[in-house]
Amino acid sequence: MSSKPHVLIIGAGSTGSATAHDLALRGLRVTVIERGEIASGTTGRNHCLLHSGGRYCVNDQEGAIECIQENLILRRIMPHALELNDGxxxxxxxxxxxxxxxxxxxxxxxxxxxxxxxxxxxxxxxxxxxxxxxxxxxxxxxxFEPWRFCTSFLATAKKNGATIRNFTEVSDLVFQGNSVAGVRVFDHRTGKTETLGADLVVNATGAWAGMLAAMANVDVPVAxxxxxxxxxxxxxxxxxxxxxxxxxxxxxxxxxxxxxxxxxxxxxxxxxxxxxxxxxxxxxxxxxxxxxxxxxxxxxxxxxxxxxxPLIASANIDARDFSRTFEAFNHRKQGGAAGIITISGGKTTTARGMAEKVSDVVCAELGINAECKTKTTPLVSYRDFYN
Ligand SMILES: Cc1cc2nc3c(=O)[nH]c(=O)nc-3n(C[C@H](O)[C@H](O)[C@H](O)COP(=O)(O)OP(=O)(O)OC[C@H]3O[C@@H](n4cnc5c(N)ncnc54)[C@H](O)[C@@H]3O)c2cc1C
Missing domain, CATH: 3.30.9.10 (D-Amino Acid Oxidase, subunit A, domain 2)
Structure with a gap:
């Protein structure tokens, strides 16, 4: 048994993968649960544009600034997953x-x-x-190449002790009182069901975040x-x-x-x-x-x-105009269940920044004082994922 707090991340798209890396680097025990293959959700089927922010610089400047900041960081930490061809x-x-x-x-x-x-x-x-x-x-x-994007983060997380379980679906949450204390999973390869305990659960299920949050009887404004x-x-x-x-x-x-x-x-x-x-x-x-x-x-x-x-909805605004920014929701602080944090919104380009934001919330909730180091830590190659 490890004395490190155990964080269970649901979803291995760009957000969950980057979060696994961030938390493993901060010294936590991390398990990632993904119902399909890595990047089989929205991350594996988008345009693969490493945004400069140009697309949003007139009507969504918050989203645009996040994009250019993260674009410059990703160029340093994962050059092997990018094609730097300009726009x-x-x-x-x-x-x-x-x-x-x-x-x-x-x-x-x-x-x-x-x-x-x-x-x-x-x-x-x-x-x-x-x-x-x-x-x-x-x-x-x-x-960016979406598979390499995710597996570079996950390979580095594995090197720092994380466990990655793909083809494993969270079918329910396990409660102790009003607090989420783990998950019930179905392993699609073995057909077996099991219960996994956790000190904290991170909901990084992208467009599915609302469905997962509903298992905890909490609401997230994901559209x-x-x-x-x-x-x-x-x-x-x-x-x-x-x-x-x-x-x-x-x-x-x-x-x-x-x-x-x-x-x-x-x-x-x-x-x-x-x-x-x-x-x-x-x-x-x-x-x-x-x-x-x-x-x-x-x-x-x-x-x-x-x-x-997985955009964050705003009332009376057309979906095209929803901001591309992101948010971490600590449901306990909003009067809902404890033990579960949701990260939503953003883009693949901003996955590292999203991971930093949710990992800060996770550490604060667990009473851990650990700095984010992902801005300057180069990722290992995606090739190391299966080693
Ligand atoms: C049309 C389109 C084009 C886009 N183009 C770009 C682009 O060019 N550049 C860019 O930066 N961004 C782009 N985006 C945005 C980007 O794709 C998303 O913001 C990003 O992929 C979201 O990543 P995620 O990890 O949050 O979600 P996902 O990649 O969807 O990951 C969530 C994961 O959770 C898993 N999951 C769900 N429920 C469960 C469960 N019960 N148990 C276990 N696992 C579960 C899913 O299988 C999935 O793999 C685009 C989006 C769209 C829709």
Whole structure:
């Protein structure tokens, strides 16, 4: 038996993986429980954009600042999981071009390095861009590989003593009085059920956070907000191509491995497990993608996917305008069950910052004084995950 407090993290997407690393590095005993494969939730099926923050610098500056800060940290700690290819914001018409001024001001206010480049230069770098663009600005966007992103954090957590159990589903929480004292799990590989004790449980289940919290009879304001993405059978761009306007449907083309992904839409869903993909949204993606890069009209669709963002809901605001920031909820302090903390919101790009925030809350709750060291600790390679 270890005398270290035991923290059980539910979910091995980007948030749970980064949290396992943070808490293991602070010296706690950590177990991660994931119902599927690592990154099999939203993290494994998104655009893979390492945000510079440019996308949010006008209408969500809090989210934009978090993105650029974390982007710069991830470049240092996990270079092996990233492709540092930069991004271009391009103006297609006069309205976009008028927005460029606000965009450059927003980048400056959020400390995002941005550089206006001549249209001819943009077309030389990205020959498949719409030749009629009116302006182009380069920002430090990039691309992450989601499996490597998560397994780099988890491999480092394992090196520091963490246990990772995938294909193991939390079916219920175990209570002692009004306090969560562990979880009931079903192992999908063995078909066995068992009970695991914990000093504290972290709910890092992303868009499923509301369902998990309901097991503790607590509420989290998570709004599963779906988006459709179309993956093309070839890579047409090297930099991330964004349209120069407020985030909208089909305004981004991200190159990942040998494909380009067009994204995305945004609508609220009731269950992240049952997202229907309407054909008209796929058509919208193709039409909007073609405006940015006309060649996409002829491209073969390799696949279409939809997943839900775990955004924090705000009353009377359209889902597209929910902030991309994140929050840790200590349910005991809100008058609910003790022994369980939920982390929600954010993006894969901000996973390390989310982990720092929830780990601070975990340590405070356990009465542990341990500093976060993840900003400066390089991660081991994802290759070490199975060693
Ligand atoms: C369309 C779209 C595009 C996006 N594009 C980007 C992008 O380009 N860049 C970016 O930075 N962010 C992007 N995001 C946001 C990003 O994908 C999410 O914010 C992030 O993946 C959330 O990670 P997470 O770990 O919180 O959730 P998840 O990755 O969903 O992880 C939660 C995990 O919990 C597990 N789980 C659930 N219930 C249980 C249970 N009962 N027992 C055990 N395990 C359980 C699930 O299987 C899942 O693996 C995008 C989101 C969407 C929807």
């Amino acid at each position: 271009l914001f391009v103006a297609l018409d006069d309205e976009d071009y008028a927005f460029q001024e606000k965009f450059l001001a927003g980048c400056q206010e959020c400390h995002i390095p941005a550089r206006e480049i001549p249209v001819e230069q943009a077309l030389r770098i990205e020959p498949f861009l719409n030749p009629n663009i009116k302006g182009a600005v380069q920002v430090p966007d990039g691309v 599963p907000t779906a988006g459709v993405m179309v993956t093309l059978g070839k890579r047409f761009n090297n930099m991330v191509i964004n349209r120069m306007h407020r985030p909208h449907d089909g305004d981004i083309v991200v190159p990942i491995r040998n494909t380009s992904i067009i994204g995305t839409t945004s609508w609220r869903v009731t269950s992240p497990d049952a997202i229907e993909i309407p054909q008209d949204q796929i058509d919208t993606m193709m039409c909007a993608g073609e405006l940015l890069m006309p060649i996409l009209r002829q491209a073969r669709q390799r696949g279409v996917m939809a997943v839900a963002r």
